[in-house]
Amino acid sequence: MNVVRVEIPHHLRTLAGVRGELTLDVSGAVSVKSVLDALEAQYPMLQGTIRDHCTLERRAFLRFFACEEDWSHEPMDKPLPDAVATGEQPLLIIGAIAGG
């Protein structure tokens, strides 16, 4: 079991009723998919807000960053860097800075 740190946007923190960075227990290989699976299992109200309910694709105005690299277009099940898997670095889920 890996302990992974995740940062989610302000509006999703409000929706989930949490503050600050989240800590998740992730089993198996640590990938964007497995982190999101753990996140949605712990906070079911976030289902559908980061990835589409049916296609499981990333919502267009959200991006994933790990260790200062953009992981948004990487395969969702590609293992994240060790620094994220070990909890040294967080996985960042960031909303596009656009719109009003």
Next chain:
Amino acid sequence: MSKVRVLAGTKKGAFVLTSDGKRERWEVSGPHFAGWEIYHMKGSPVNPERIYASQSSGWFGQVMQRSDDGGKTWEPVGNKFAYEGEAGTHQWYDGTPHPWEFKRVWHLEPSLTDAETVYAGVEDAALFKSTDGGQNWTELSGLRKHGTGPNWQPGAGGMCLHTVILDPKDDNRMFIAISAAGAFRTDDGGETWKPINKGLYSQYIPDPRAEVGHCVHHIAMHGERPGVLFMQKHWDVMRSDNAGDNWTEVSGNLPTDFGFAIDVHAHEPETIYVVPIKSDSEHFPLDGALRVYRSKTGGNEWEAMTKGLPQKDCYVNVLRDAMAVDKLDECGVYFGTTGGQVYVSADAGENWAPIVRDLPAVLSVEVQTLS
């Protein structure tokens, strides 16, 4: 002591406005869900403390909320709206096929008999139903799979199912409206649907009298006379006296018959209200004067209601779900504007006053009459 609760959905959150039956002094609660678009909120007629809300965002998609204490606290419920079977295609703006894609919930219509049952009209146009208080949603796919579905096209605001009306005298009958497909009726609880657009004339579509393709903006009904419907179409105010089988124009002496909102007086089924808007390219009141028009004759003969409303330099819009009436003895009429005002008339439209002036753009207004 009677009381009213106004539910205002705005571009940046939800607001709950409460007053006693005099409707003079108001308490404002909100914003709830600050920063999110609240397309619609509506309370259950069975349990007025149960309120459903549609919360959405271009970033995070659709969230559904439910309150069991009249809007004081909220709980997220199910937000999975999956089209049944193959989604198929409708027409895009340029006439090419475009896949059906869920975007948001435009309208919520709680059941008249069961607080756990609620209908959701969504974009791209479809009707969903929940029987467990919003936790799970099932499409009533007979509507979308109606033979004309591939020919439906979006209006400027998207291909939205924005109006859901339940017949209080017939559990199996419902009316819905879609921009820009038109109006439809089911007589079997949502299994099958028929277009009810005969009599509509829309000169901006290839066949102005087509079976579907009309940009219906809103429909209103009085519960005591469910066979009589009033419609604000893109242009034209219409009425039907046979549950939508045929429509006749009742725009009469309106200065412009473009608009979005329409509603019926709570106790006078022939008294109706509209807010005329200048045109489809200029979404603001004619001459910068905000006027509600009232007809006491079911249409055709209209009078401007102006007392308390701005009569110069007013360039707001009143959207389709942003007008409502209460059920107090002296019927109250309410509407919200894209300028952030929510107005009330406690005397059926004679006099108006703002409840609030500076909310975000108002997307919807509903009112609950509480005892």
